[in-house]
Amino acid sequence: MIEMPPLQFAQTNGIRMGYYEAGPKTDMPPVVLCHGWPEIAFSWRHQLKALSAAGIRVIAPDQRGYGATDRPEPVEAYDIEHLTGDLVGLLDHLKIDKAIFVGHDWGGFIVWQMPLRHIDRVAGVVGVNTPHTNRPWADPIELLRARFGEHMYIVQFQDPARGADKIFNSRVEQTFDAFMRKPVPRSESAPPELPVAGVGASPRLNLAFPQMIAGYDAKHDPRTPILSPEEKKVFVDTFTKTGFTGGINWYRNMSRNWQRSADIDQTVRVPSLMIMAENDQVLPPSSTDGMEKLIPDLEKYLVRGSGHWTQQEKPEEVSAKLIEWRRRRFV
Template structure:
């Protein structure tokens, strides 16, 4: 039986957002959990339960374009300003002054942006797998193209005809079978084991995810599943309803986000924690090297024997790290 708090809704920042809110309302600062792609607040089910049981208030939204939250049509409505603005508006709705923002995958990129853009609303930041970096010297899409070629999924996601969206939408069940597995041990790793995130991967890694999902045969995949059948059904049903375009539109703003970030001070001036996963092929622990240079108050923690879906692969360990750090730094 999967336990989740009741889903609540708020009208904010031009959308209707679905979110979960658990733990004592009096606890401050609360922890806001931000998911990545292709996920939703349900990805944090283990942490919601554990943090609430530890007496910590925890809030987990389905972010713009996902799950129970609105999916605007315009690509521009998924800019970094909108995505960080949604989190500020959620705090306003809940009458919360400051929060600790925890983000995995794309959610990690969003939470590292929060203290750069909304410093007065951020008590602390935790990145799960996703490092914080200074602004790239050139458009990130040019880096992806040069390093991985035109078939790399983020490059493909720029397709105005939405072909990747269609492929995933026609193969939802296969997509979650493909993505939500533990990586093979390193000596056996090959195509199909790379997860979804930033630019830490080797240029040999096959990142043509739409085509890989279309051709995928779950029966021939030796990797261990992360999700139970019941858990997978929740993801599959949600994405059959929502489609993938909302989440992919986050990627379609990467060049515009990069252009508008010129001149933005990328130093993070709040207590921060970087949780790294030993076997994440796209966001390896080495991608977090040098974060200390732009985050003066940074701790790091390595989760061993975990691939990309760290909070679901190693839920108890991730939950305990969050609880310990939160208590140590914020009482």
Template structure:
């Protein structure tokens, strides 16, 4: 298993952030690697090793609510203003003027917001699976509810009783057994037990994630794991200690973030790269269609035969693209 650099801590934006720092301190601009849910800075272990060995500085925080970082109690402590502010505070702690921000899944939403909210601190942006999109015409949670129903995981995550939090926390290993697998080839026409849509349509993903975890039967899951047993144990041990509420609180701010973004200029004015995964059912490549209208200096790259957990499922390809793009665009 790849060893992480030493864990360090920074006082940032009123909280303590745990982070990893590798590669030459003189390399600029460094890459700040921002994970999604339910992940950790450990999700970037392959890129930390490959990029630092290539002479590129990389910094990977456990973001607010995750891993070694603080987990404030108020739900509103996890809105997009706080999440982007944490990254600015981390740069301040490290005396870094500008960085390239790389984000996967929820981390992607955060990094696309960085040049909009903190333009003087951003040299470039890389989204992995997560595109930059126009502001929805209505509350995004209401849109998800109308399109996918009340069982859709983001809708369920709004539950003030926090039932999803308890389900995941009571079945931590099962949660990662459900999530951290490669998708089955579509040509097989079947999906693993508990992963089909409620109406049995194998082409349509089941987005009722808490119920998938409750119903999971490992003996009927033929998908290939992304994590080795030792790697999975890192996630299981960490989330057994922290629970899932911190990360789920990011979703509980989607309406608040939408309400507070009405006057935001959405044009990203820095060099940008969009890495898409061919078989991501939640964030498909088509989600990035039309991004060029909002991101004028955009390059797109498709990782074929890959599901949602791109930097862990195809680590060598993702690392190679990051190194190539960084050198070509920034020297």
């Protein structure tokens, strides 16, 4: 039986946002859990239960474009100003002054931006896998294109005509079968590709995700799923209904976000925790090198044996660290 608090709704920043809340309303500052792509608030089901049982007030929204939350049409409606503004509006709706923001994957990028843009609403920040980095010296899409080429998934996402949305939308179960698995134990110096239609793994990371999904066959995948059939059904049913475009539109604002952030000081001036995953192939622990220069009050914690979906792969360890840090730093 999957336990989730009741779904509630908030009018925030021009949209209706679905969210889940647990724990005592008297607990301050509460913890806001922000998911990544392709995920939903359900990705935090283990932490909602554990943190609330520990007496911590915890809130997990479906963010703009996802799940029970509105999916505006304009691509520009998914820029960083809207995404951080949504969280401020959620606090307003709940009459919360400040919160600790915890983010995984894309959610990590959002929560690191919160103290840069809305410092008066942020008590602390926790990044899960996603580091805080300085503003790139050039447009991040051009940097990714130069490093990885046109088939790199983020580069592909920039042009809707290339059909990435359609590939994911027409292969929802394949997408979650392929993505939501534990990594293969590292026996080589480089991470493997996901198996595609029985083709053997090659010693490099395949970042052409749309094409990978189009050719994926779970029968030939030796990796262990991290979701039970019941849990996978929640993701598949949700994205079958909503599609993937809302989340992909976050990527389509990377150049816009970069252009509009030139005058923002990148120093994070709140207590911060960086939870790293030893075997994350896209966001490895090495990607956090140098964060201390931008975050004076930073702790780091390594989750060994975990791939990218850390809060779902190692839920007890992630929850325990969040509880320990929250209790120690916010008495």
